[in-house]
Amino acid sequence: MNTISPYILLSAVLFTMGVIGFLTRRNAIMIFMSVELMLNSANLAFVAFAHQWGQLDGQMFVFFVMAVAAAEVAVGLALIVTVFRTKQSANVDELNQLKG
Amino acid sequence: MQLFYISPILFPLLGLLINATLGKRLGERAIGAVASLMVIAAFIVSAMVFSQVGALPEGTSAIPVDLGIPWIQVGTLTVPFGLQLDALSATMMLIVTGVGALIHIYSIGYMHGDPRFQRFFVYLNLFIASMLVLVMSNNFLLMFVGWELVGLCSYLLIGFWFNNIKNAEAGRKAFVVNRIGDVGFILAIMAIFVAFGTLTFTDVFSKVATFGVNAPIIVGITLLLFVGATGKSAQIPLFVWLPDAMAGPTPVSALIHAATMVTAGIYMMTRAHVLFAAAPDTQTVVAVVGALTAFVAGSVALTQNDIKKVLAYSTISQLGFMVAAAGLGAYVASVFHLATHAFFKALLFLAAGSVIHGMEHLSHSKHGAHGDHKEPIDPQDMRNMGGLRTKMPVTFIVFLIGSLALAGIFPLAGFWSKDEIIVAALSKNILVFVLLGITAVFTAFYVGRQLVMVFFGKPRTEDAAHAAESSPLMTIPLIILAVLSAIGGALNLPGVGSLGNWLAPVLGEAEAEAFQIGVAGFFTVLSIAALAGAWALYRNAYAKADDKDPLQKLGPLYTFIKRAWFIDAIYKDVVVKLFYAACSFLARVFDIGGIDGVVNGAGTLVQKASGGLRKAQNGFVRSYGLMMLVGVVVIVAWFVYSAGAR
Numbered sequence: 001m002n003t004i005s006p007y008i009l010l011s012a013v014l015f016t017m018g019v020i021g022f023l024t025r026r027n028a029i030m031i032f033m034s035v036e037l038m039l040n041s042a043n044l045a046f047v048a049f050a051h052q053w054g055q056l057d058g059q060m061f062v063f064f065v066m067a068v069a070a071a072e073v074a075v076g077l078a079l080i081v082t083v084f085r086t087k088q089s090a091n092v093d094e095l096n097q098l099k100g
Numbered sequence: 101m102q103l104f105y106i107s108p109i110l111f112p113l114l115g116l117l118i119n120a121t122l123g124k125r126l127g128e129r130a131i132g133a134v135a136s137l138m139v140i141a142a143f144i145v146s147a148m149v150f151s152q153v154g155a156l157p158e159g160t161s162a163i164p165v166d167l168g169i170p171w172i173q174v175g176t177l178t179v180p181f182g183l184q185l186d187a188l189s190a191t192m193m194l195i196v197t198g199v200g201a202l203i204h205i206y207s208i209g210y211m212h213g214d215p216r217f218q219r220f221f222v223y224l225n226l227f228i229a230s231m232l233v234l235v236m237s238n239n240f241l242l243m244f245v246g247w248e249l250v251g252l253c254s255y256l257l258i259g260f261w262f263n264n265i266k267n268a269e270a271g272r273k274a275f276v277v278n279r280i281g282d283v284g285f286i287l288a289i290m291a292i293f294v295a296f297g298t299l300t301f302t303d304v305f306s307k308v309a310t311f312g313v314n315a316p317i318i319v320g321i322t323l324l325l326f327v328g329a330t331g332k333s334a335q336i337p338l339f340v341w342l343p344d345a346m347a348g349p350t351p352v353s354a355l356i357h358a359a360t361m362v363t364a365g366i367y368m369m370t371r372a373h374v375l376f377a378a379a380p381d382t383q384t385v386v387a388v389v390g391a392l393t394a395f396v397a398g399s400v401a402l403t404q405n406d407i408k409k410v411l412a413y414s415t416i417s418q419l420g421f422m423v424a425a426a427g428l429g430a431y432v433a434s435v436f437h438l439a440t441h442a443f444f445k446a447l448l449f450l451a452a453g454s455v456i457h458g459m460e461h462l463s464h465s466k467h468g469a470h471g472d473h474k475e476p477i478d479p480q481d482m483r484n485m486g487g488l489r490t491k492m493p494v495t496f497i498v499f500l501i502g503s504l505a506l507a508g509i510f511p512l513a514g515f516w517s518k519d520e521i522i523v524a525a526l527s528k529n530i531l532v533f534v535l536l537g538i539t540a541v542f543t544a545f546y547v548g549r550q551l552v553m554v555f556f557g558k559p560r561t562e563d564a565a566h567a568a569e570s571s572p573l574m575t576i577p578l579i580i581l582a583v584l585s586a587i588g589g590a591l592n593l594p595g596v597g598s599l600g601n602w603l604a605p606v607l608g609e610a611e612a613e614a615f616q617i618g619v620a621g622f623f624t625v626l627s628i629a630a631l632a633g634a635w636a637l638y639r640n641a642y643a644k645a646d647d648k649d650p651l652q653k654l655g656p657l658y659t660f661i662k663r664a665w666f667i668d669a670i671y672k673d674v675v676v677k678l679f680y681a682a683c684s685f686l687a688r689v690f691d692i693g694g695i696d697g698v699v700n701g702a703g704t705l706v707q708k709a710s711g712g713l714r715k716a717q718n719g720f721v722r723s724y725g726l727m728m729l730v731g732v733v734v735i736v737a738w739f740v741y742s743a744g745a746r
């Protein structure tokens with residue numbers, strides 16, 4: 001078992017938890033947090049591989065992901081607040097006006 | 101300088117523009133003056149062109165007019181916008197603008213007070229311009245443009261009083277029937293291009309000799325050209341539109357449906373005489389069809405009671421003479437008869453218009469004066485007339501001259517031109533000769549019948565009793581035309597043959613038929629006998645308007661002839677009914693079942709398919725998430741698999 005395996009394992013576990021949370025939760029905030037979890041598991045994998053191969057590219061990507069995630073938080077939270085104001089709830093199953 | 105040569109076309113167009121744009125402000129007199137002056141200007145230019153053609157040096161037959169405008173250039177097809185000014189077209193220009201100018205002047209009086217006075221003169225000017233395009237063009241396609249334009253004018257003017265549905269229907273009928281002929285003409289144009297590679301008259305005619313006599317392609321082309329001519333010049337089987345065309349105002353009948361437009365077919369065949377000369381088979385067909393038309397229409401004219409219908413069938417009959425002459429190769433005689441017929445038939449129509457005007461005098465003068473609710477009589481029905489000789493002396497005299505010219509009485513114009521055709525027929529085709537000979541007798545008889553019924557005896561209605569002579573604006577053109585009808589024969593006297601010499605550069609040296617005093621005398625005697633017969637039969641026939649026609653003693657034959665040999669009825673019951681049946685099949689079965697079925701089917705298919713797909717759009721955010729996950733997993737699995745396979 002080489003040195004990188006624990007990091008990748010942790011990353012995979014975190015990602016799986018994120019996916020499960022994303023699919024099972026109904027509250028928009030919780031879904032949002034699950035997405036963050038997936039992003040950060042990806043970040044962890046990036047860092048681990050960058051360390052393994054001795055290259056900085058992966059670490060560079062992490063900064064980008066963080067920046068995008070931050071922007072996403074700003075937009076996403078604003079959306080959730082607006083939805084909550086109109087619907088008096090953050091349950092995503094109630095957002096079905098556009099179904100075919 | 102080139103502008104000078106197209107100015108005959110441009111003058112009427114200018115008049116059209118002025119009257120169409122400013123007409124509302126100008127008032128009747130100015131509109132009439134502008135329109136007439138423009139045609140007179142075109143006539144003056146035509147006369148100058150005519151004299152220039154006469155002054156051409158030996159060996160050249162046409163004034164070279166290259167406008168330098170290539171009109172259509174597609175592949176090897178080049179159609180110039182060019183003019184052919186030779187003896188033939190100059191003659192036609194003179195007839196069109198000369199008779200046209202007189203009829204314009206007459207129309208000022210005839211159309212006085214019509215609510216669409218302005219529109220009438222716009223149409224008339226358009227007609228003159230179109231007819232000049234037809235006769236002046238130097239290629240078949242430009243000729244076809246003029247051909248279609250005059251057809252349009254004819255349609256517009258037949259249906260001029262379109263408030264009456266009958267007039268509108270007559271216009272439509274003329275348009276549709278003419279279309280059949282036009283299809284023949286345009287197919288001929290295509291065939292000419294295929295065979296010769298050009299559409300310019302001189303180029304086509306110079307190549308005809310290479311095909312030999314009766315080459316199938318030449319026979320086909322000429323037959324198709326003749327189909328075009330049967331439409332425009334009202335020959336069997338397409339003549340049915342012309343009698344109905346009398347629904348238009350009388351000056352229109354005179355100008356378009358007697359003197360000029362209907363002769364376009366004869367002009368076209370004369371222009372293409374080189375083609376026809378190379379196809380004797382076609383010529384035989386042309387001669388026989390022309391003679392048959394002359395005979396059939398001449399017989400129908402014997403029984404008509406409408407003053408204009410008699411003249412209409414007479415026109416068809418005389419056109420048959422011209423077509424037969426063209427078919428016999430006697431083009432000079434054909435053009436000669438065309439010219440004299442233009443004079444006396446325009447005269448007869450205009451005089452008939454004057455009679456109608458006179459008949460309407462009573463009802464017009466009474467109009468509004470006191471409440472007279474008597475059913476108005478038909479002012480065109482000859483049975484309602486009688487005794488107009490003393491009421492309308494000028495009209496009577498000119499009508500008499502026109503009628504005798506039509507009947508071919510020496511020495512009026514019709515005598516010379518008809519005699520030339522009959523002599524040509526005698527030497528070339530005995531069947532044609534017999535038919536034309538009988539028709540000549542018919543002609544004299546219906547002319548006599550018409551004269552007696554309209555002008556002699558006692559007035560049979562109050563309207564006829566109170567008829568009044570028309571204004572000088574109408575009678576002066578009549579007098580001019582009467583003079584032309586009287587002396588028109590001088591154009592081509594036997595032995596002098598000036599028209600033959602004049603047209604020789606275009607038509608070739610015509611073998612002039614010797615004047616045969618025996619033939620001429622024979623037919624003169626027959627015509628006078630027929631006139632006398634008509635006098636004897638009809639002098640006392642109508643004491644009242646609803647008396648029986650003496651010819652009714654013929655029984656079923658009378659009905660047969662009066663109904664125009666049932667040709668119109670056959671069209672109505674066979675062609676039109678079949679057409680309507682086909683249309684209703686297409687509308688009710690094919691359109692609803694076929695076309696609509698396909699369209700609706702396509703719509704239903706899309707609806708059904710999308711009905712299945714829309715279930716995916718269920719509105720649950722988490723199910724979209726699941727789909728995204730599945731998608732991502734599939735894509736990643738694909739990459740992993742393909743990386744492993746490498």
